[in-house]
Amino acid sequence: MVKQKFLSDILDSHPENGPALGFLSADHKETWFNWGEFRTRALAIAAWLQKEVEAKAPVILLFEPSTDFIVSYMACIYSGNPAVPVPVPKTLAQGQPPENLVRIIGSCGAKGLLTSDMIAPALPLINGYLAKLGLSIKSVTAREAATMPADSFKRFQLLETDIAMIQHTSGSTANPTGVLLNHRQMSYMSQTMQNVVGLTKDSRGVIWLPHTHNTGLLSTLSGIWCEFPILCMSPITFVTKPVVWLETIAKFKATVSGAPAFAYDLCVKMITEEESAGIDLTTWKAAYCGGEAMAPNTLRSFGKRFEKNGFSSDRFLPLYGMSEATLLVSGHLPHTFPLTEHINGREIISCGKIIDELEVAIVDPETLAPVPDGTPGEIWASGPGISLGYIGDPEKNAATFGLAIKGREGRYLRTGDLGVLKNSELYIVGRLKEVFILQGRKFHAQDIESSIKEAVPQLQLAPFLLVSIKEASRECLHLLLEIPEVAIPLVNQAAPMLAKLLAQKHEVPLGDIWIIEQGGLPRTDVGKTQRFKAQQMAQDEKLPFIQKIKTNSVKASAPVAAMASEARAPQSSAELKSSNDAIAHEISKMIAAELGADHVDLQQPFVELGLSSLTVYSLSGALEKTFKLTIAPTIFYDFPNIDSLTRHIHGELHPESKSVDQRLERKDFQNGESEDIAIVGYACRLPGADNAQDFWQNLKEGVCSIGEVPTERWSKSKYYAPLPAQIGKMYVNRGGFTLQSVKNFDPQHFGITPTEAVRIDPQQRLMLELCWEAMDHSGTYPRPLARLPYWCLGRH
Structure with a gap:
């Protein structure tokens, strides 16, 4: 058994000076903590947790990619509060309730929340939503918590069996599944990472994987465990410009860095010979691959593509693991070319040998009996790295962690993955779990x-x-x-x-x-x-x-479809930028390649094509490179189909070619060359008043617009209780209501189908109506303002 140490003890033992943790911003600026600064900031935040949050209560870590996440994580290790890393909900930016975050808070019983200054404005929304459910949480930014004196932290002895982290498995949205990991398991896996990847004090790491991803987190913690510097960067930076990853490895002289298999494919696909010229990857000794199986073609194509940059395929380290096993089940040793086998007619890369002290069996998923060596079956694992189980889910724990193999003693983790053990090498052949x-x-x-x-x-x-x-x-x-x-x-x-x-x-x-x-x-x-x-x-x-x-086939009329499919491919970069036809062809080709489609309708909204945020960032980077323009990922929302995006890009490349109407519109609405007259329009919905005239009349007459909650909202007999603090009850039965006419929304007026309208938030429907009414009241006809940066300001 690996000799146990706590991560906090390891950090305490490091010297004051020397680079510890850095972050590369989108504009390529680096910020660094040395070991002393890192430790002091973590202890200061730990002191805040010790003062404000009850002992051993879980703490939510809600951060965009930054150094403050890992500092806050170590603060939780010091204070003994289980860290709960959570991805930032996209609904926060839209002002919508963070339902998944609230589910996680409720399921793990979190009592504290650490976040960044960037996310802090959303805390009232989070706290308000929690309050509606009878929950509360102490929340603070890492910057504010770090103002506590570090020496005010009262040290105490941690126990190896104390919970160190609750890692929520990725992909679960309906019922977040929290995996319980104690300090012993975290120390064991940190030591295992050191052995498998070959880490030393002389190592240097570059990491862009999300910190909520177990591989991203454990890779960062390995720098603390082995006392070597880690430079982090945002996943968005990588997806938008994959070459930045390789440039950073070269500049930082990184020895270890890794990613899922798709990232290596993206590098081959997106990085040009011109961009990679001069990038020196000779220091990159360990290129691990986890999170998804690596295809043989990925290994060969990446190795061949970047061989001239000093990379060779024997640097690849295919890994296999999961959160339920803390991280690793098997791993390939450095500096040996990964083995391949043909299994069921497919060439498959080995994920290496089973890690020390872990036992793996290949089991028939129907009979639960072991299968012979070389036969496919379900992967079951047992050993010191296996999680304690899922939080608050005994039934799932019994089905996942509590099973026995016929003829063997002990309990095993049922991974749900299919694999083959052959000559002590593990090959992943598929997935049984859903x-x-x-x-x-x-x-x-x-x-x-x-x-x-x-x-x-x-x-x-x-x-x-x-x-x-x-x-x-x-x-x-x-x-x-x-x-x-x-x-x-x-x-x-x-x-x-x-x-x-x-x-x-x-x-x-x-x-x-x-x-x-x-x-x-x-x-x-x-x-x-x-x-x-x-x-x-x-x-x-x-x-x-x-x-x-x-679902992503061409649905346009024949002439439009013909333009997308018959546009001649441009023969040069000059020709590419010369016509709408050539630009549309290039954009259509890029998107079709991402979707695996033959071609894409010019008029079909991007939102209907199934473009994930990852794809949007990747495409924006590709467009930026192709057309030599600064292109933000939001361009796919500002110009929602290929046709409008083509005209925008052509206009940016050739301002003189914009139509007279376009130039007049921009002159009239943006340059402000007419007289200095402010044309103000307004519209409102208030309790008892659907417009400004009714509101003014109510004010003059002293009308009270507060009344009992309408029965169509909720039943007074079912939910009202005069005394507060009764679970599932409301002690207020009066209020002001503004949405009486929401059912009268006219979707076709806004180009929305009735089916789609039903799924739109009522507040968003109301905002559409009010924006139109405000512009109408100002004497402005809204239609000509399409695609112009024209704003309606509202107050909720």
Whole structure:
């Protein structure tokens, strides 16, 4: 057994000076802590936690990529409060309730929250939403907490069995699953990382993986464990410009850095010979790959592409693991070329040998008996790195951590992954559990399928499954649907909406919808559909297909479709920038390549194409490189289809070519060359008044617009209680209400379908109406303002 040490003891033992932790900003500026500064700041935050948060209560860490995250994490280690890293909910920027964050707070019983100055403005929203559910939490920015004197922290003896972290498994949105890890397991895995990757004091690391990702976090902590400097950067920086990752490795002379397999593919795809010229990767000795299986083609193409930069394929370290095993189950030794085997007709790269003190068995998932060496089966693991289990879920713990193998003693972790052990090497051949891994991110099938059922109630009783199919070098998510042929028109109509839903809610692109003959999906003896078997049959095209419906196919009229598909490819960079046709061709080609489609409709909104945020950042970087313009990822929202984006880019490249109407519009509305007259329009919705005139009349007459809560909002008999602090009850039954006319919303006026309108937040519908009324009141006709940076300011 590895000799146990606490991470806090390790940090205490490091000298004051010497670079410890740095961060590379989007504008390529580095900020650094030395070991003394790192330790002092962590102890100061720990002192705040010790004073303000009850002992051993979990603390949420809500940070964008920054050094403050890892400093706050170490503060939790010092104070004995389990750290709970959580990704920043995208809903915060939209002013919407952070439901997933609140679920995590409730499920783990967190009593503290540390965050950054950037996220701090959203704290009232978070606290307000918690208050509605009867929850509360002590929240503070790391900067404010760090003002506590570091020497006010009262040291005490940690126990190896104390919980160090609650790691929420990625991809779970409906019911966040928290994995409990104690200090012994964190120390064991830190030591294991040192042994497997070959880390020493002379190592230097570059990390862009999210800090909420277990590989990103443990890779950063390995710098503390082994006393070597780590330079972090944002995942967005990498996805937008992959070359920055390699440039940073070269400049920092990093010896260790890694990523999921898709990142290596992205480098080969996006980095030009011109960009990579002069990048020296000779110091990069360990290029680990985890989070998803590495394809042989990825290994070979990256190695060949960057061989002239000093990289060789024997630097690759394929790893296998998961949060439930703290991080690693197996790993490849450095400086040895990864082995490959042909299994079931596929060439598969080994994920190395099983790590020390861990036992792995390959088990028949039906009989729960071990299978012979070289035979595929489910991977089960047991040993010191295996988690204590999921927080507050004894049933799931019993099914995942509490199983025995026939003929063997002890309990095993059931990974849900399929693998082969051959000559002591572990090969991953697939997944049994209902989780998809796309571009290094996990998605739970049930979460996405629940969203589909909510969006299309007619599918509630229809058998359907999401499956992940390997196509070329990418995984694609497809929907297998058993319905009668008469229902196919309904699915055709719903397909674009489903693609849009999955893109917005889950950030996952939906491929095709495959209509299967009734009874065609494989089932168990009791009639339950079998996802893994269906996935295998779909991959081999052995399912009884009726029709394949493409969710991202061309839906334009013939002339528009012809423009997208027949535009001649530009022959030079000058020609590329010379015409709308050439620009549209290039943009269409880029997006089609990302989607795996033949071509893309110029008029189809990007939001319906299933572009994830990762894809949007990648595309914006590609457009910036191609057209030599500064292009922000928000351009896909400002110009929501290829047609409008093409005209915008052409206008930026050739300002003189803008139409007379465009120049007049910009002159009239932006240059302010007319007289200095402010034309002010306003509109409002207030309790008892749907417009300013009614509001003024109520003021003059002294009308009170406060009344009892309408019965259509909630039942007074069911929810009202005169005494406060009763769970599930409200002690207030009066208020002012402004949305009486929300059902009168006219979606077609705004170019919105009735189906889409039902799913729009009522406040957003109200904002649309008020913006239109305000512009109308000012005497401005809104239509000509389309695509202009014109603002309506509102107060909620």
